[in-house]
Amino acid sequence: MPVEFIGLVSAAEGSETGQTSGATVDRDFVRRFARAHEDAGFDKALIGYSSSSPDNIQVAAYAAANTERLGYLIAHRPGVVFPTVAARYFATLDQFSAGRVAVHIITGGNDTEQRRDGDYLTKDERYDRTDEYLDLVRKAWTSTGPFNHDGRYYKLEDYLSTVRPVQQPHIPLYFGGSSAAAYRVGGKQADVFALWGEPLAETAEQIAAVNQAAADAGRPKPGISVSFRPILGPTENLAWERAYDILRATRANLDAPNSIFRQFRVRYSPTATPQNVGSQRLLATAAAGELHDRALWTPLAAATGAAGNSTALVGTPETVAQALLDYVDIGVTTLLIRGYDPYNDAVDYGRHLIPLVREEVARRDRGEAANRSAIAPVPAALAAHGAGTG
DSSP states (O other), rough: OEEEEEEESSSSSOOOTOOOOOOOHHHHHHHHHHHHHHTTTTEEEEEOOTTOOOOOHHHHHHHHHHHHHHHHEEEEESSOOOOHHHHHHHHHHHHHSSSEEEEEEEEOOOHHHHHHHOOOOOOHHHHHHHHHHHHHHHHHHHHSSSEEEEEOOEEEEEEOSSOOSSSSSOEEEHHHHEHHHHHHHHHHHHEEEEEEEEOOOHHHHHHHHHHHHHHHTTTOOOOOEEEEEEEEOSSSHHHHHHHHHHHHHHHTTOOOTBBBBHTOOOOOOOOOOOOSSHHHHHHHHHHOOSSSTTTEEEEHHHTTTTTTSSSEEOHHHHHHHHHHHHHHHHHEEEEEESSSSSHHHHHIIIIIHHHHHHHHHHHHHOOOOOOOHHHHOOOOHHHHHTTOOO
């Protein structure tokens, strides 16, 4: 089965390692960045969400208008808008983009960030609301007649939308989280469950938990996405030199006046304990050692307080491709990769990394198909015909 690659497109240039340009929205950069992902062979690009960022649905719409094939995975926080309104937003964009939209549900793991957008629910309440929210969004996309709803968080009457998604039966739903509540709700709702990059053993444990939650909800196993920050070099030594250069630049940039950390009003602290389980898990992995498995490197997660996707895979393209394939081997179907030099890294991934992974996955698929063909049972009629000609 082909593996899916997702990158990340932001509204303006910047990363953890350097000063931002100061622009909030840079139309030329968004256009070039989206096209770079399309040319590199990515399937989709994530458009992130925060309380201080430009509206990501509009960023995705602009990027989609300037590309032909690339899909857009739009991060969405339930509770910011009413679920039927969100359903129309996404269905409309799916129409304009000719079916290139997916939605990434982020329930939210930081109370301070939630309250900036007026959300004062507890974490458990937020997950319960997300469950109800997604029931309504899905129903809004698929219902052929008016419906009512009277739930814990939402109430509506006589709803029916005239705009339907191009994608049927509905727009794909991705879902992020690492807590028991996330597994429970995501297992029920997600088409693809998204995890941050942990060691193989811990990732396999999370996949099993998600699959069990899906089974408990009477649903098939969802796809699994895992996120990494690949750091490539033409040799192993040069890749590691680059990794330590990125680490030094990130540490120096934490308190810089025009850093991305200040832009998003967050001081990524290596000493504060984050509220969300995903960041706690990454910090625990970093505390257990700098290097795990084939190429998973954790000091950048430790330096930034693991406030986001921050574990790296370091090495030559061949080494990193094999590391990504190790995750495919344990059930991962989607690889979200973005770099610390975002534009140039996206180009390099398309030239040197993505083709290696795709070629190996295709080779394996051909081998499996050949094996299935070799052991396929002979049809009864053909067997009888053969027996009569001996």
